[in-house]
Amino acid sequence: MTSVRIAASILSADFARLGKEIEAIEKAGADFIHVDVMDGHFVPNITIGPVVVRAIRPHAKKPLDVHLMIAPVDPFIQAFCEAGADGISVHPEAGPHVHRTLQYIRDCGRRPGIVLNPGTPIDFIDNVLDLVDLVLIMTVNPGFGGQEFIASQLRKIEAAAERIARSGRKIDLEVDGGITPETARRAVDAGANILVAGTSVFKGGAANYAANIARLRG
Ligand code: DX5
């Protein structure tokens, strides 16, 4: 599992010290900084917006992997691009025209990603695979960190991996939610190459971050 990359979800970081937390988790080996944006409408929780992305940008050397859980999403894409997002991932339920949304992210010069909730069928990626650099499979219902991995999504990860291989394009396959050393192995075996993890990487404070990340790499 050495080639798997870790996207550290700052949802589980100390928000009063976000800049320092990002520096510490990167030093510990994180490959991406995963930013969970929630609006209290598309998901039942509120987190952060573009001003925070802009504030943390100078503290991150690694790409900011911004996961938008907001609806409607289109009016905010430009603000996240300007704030310094590197990748922007959207749910197809977050607007009426996900194809256009993904094109818009590309036009802004960012890496577009499509996210599937546990209840969203895999077919939703079929007509947009030519537009995306990332497919993100949720293994929890979005809204909160610390939830349990939904094992029924392993089949969907496999199905996404098959479709990506068939497309012939270089597309990352990311998995988000309930990642522990045990579920990390299962997700990677199913075809994932990027794992989002919050609880399991930030637990125990900065002295433990490197060991936490190493355990997820297997
Ligand atoms: C959930 C978020 C996840 C979450 C993962 O809505 O998209 O990124 O922070 O947290 P853990 O690793 O605690 O399941």
Ligand code: ZN
């Ligand atoms: Zn996320």
